[in-house]
Amino acid sequence: MDIASLVGLILALGLILASIMLGSAPFSAFIDIPSGLVVVGGAFAAALICFPLGSILKSPIIALKVLMNKAEDRLALIKSIVELAEIARKDGLLALEAKINDIQNPLVRSGLQMAVDGTAPEIVEEVLRTEVAGMAMRHREGKSIMDQLGRFAPAYGMIGTLMGLIMMLQDMSDPSGIGAGMAVALITTLYGAIVANVFFSPFAEKLGLMSRNEQLSMEIAIRGVMAIQSGESPRAIDQKLQTYLPAKQRELS
Numbered sequence: 001m002d003i004a005s006l007v008g009l010i011l012a013l014g015l016i017l018a019s020i021m022l023g024s025a026p027f028s029a030f031i032d033i034p035s036g037l038v039v040v041g042g043a044f045a046a047a048l049i050c051f052p053l054g055s056i057l058k059s060p061i062i063a064l065k066v067l068m069n070k071a072e073d074r075l076a077l078i079k080s081i082v083e084l085a086e087i088a089r090k091d092g093l094l095a096l097e098a099k100i101n102d103i104q105n106p107l108v109r110s111g112l113q114m115a116v117d118g119t120a121p122e123i124v125e126e127v128l129r130t131e132v133a134g135m136a137m138r139h140r141e142g143k144s145i146m147d148q149l150g151r152f153a154p155a156y157g158m159i160g161t162l163m164g165l166i167m168m169l170q171d172m173s174d175p176s177g178i179g180a181g182m183a184v185a186l187i188t189t190l191y192g193a194i195v196a197n198v199f200f201s202p203f204a205e206k207l208g209l210m211s212r213n214e215q216l217s218m219e220i221a222i223r224g225v226m227a228i229q230s231g232e233s234p235r236a237i238d239q240k241l242q243t244y245l246p247a248k249q250r251e252l253s
Contacts, residue, residue: 093116159188160187
């Protein structure tokens with residue numbers, strides 16, 4: 001689980017709720033179901049115009065992925081690749097066949113399986129890079145959905161506010177009700193800002209970061225597989241892959 005995302009989400013919601021509780025207005029003044037429907041429903045309706053239905057239906061899974069994501073340990077990945085390189089150097093590439101099912105990283109596993117099967121290095125690299133490109137495309141779509149929802153939510157909040165103002169101005173017979181009507185009209189703007197800036201926009205940024213991190217891990221995996229297949233020494237492979245780590249992490253390794 002990504003602790004930072006969970007803590008940030010709880011903290012943001014907690015601060016908003018605490019501010020409401022400490023204010024003079026009752027909590028019920030901030031609850032309006034029609035306003036919520038306009039903001040959330042409108043944002044998703046607009047997103048349906050932009051993206052396929054299947055992609056929109058996956059958006060809850062995308063949000064859950066942000067909270068449940070656990071970054072891969074790149075140092076452990078490099079060490080596992082070096083261990084495989086030592087086996088290949090000592091007993092030959094075919095000796096890795098017995099270890100294939102024990103490999104945790106799916107890209108390393110599929111790459112070495114192709115290498116053991118005698119697939120040409122250029123084809124192995126092409127297949128692996130195609131897989132990375134497909135993953136990156138899926139991630140871009142997920143991030144784009146969250147980005148657009150983050151744009152649409154405040155816009156529909158403003159639409160809801162304008163609707164509320166129009167309805168309020170239709171009946172000016174009771175001046176004492178103008179303040180309450182204005183407050184209700186502004187709730188949709190508040191909802192739009194909260195939904196966009198607590199959920200959609202931060203989730204989009206985290207998805208982008210996750211994608212970049214995953215692509216870096218995949219690049220390490222591809223470089224490692226190609227180095228093993230070409231017969232490079234374990235020490236050379238280790239030194240090559242260590243360059244993908246931050247300097248401090250390299251020193252500790």
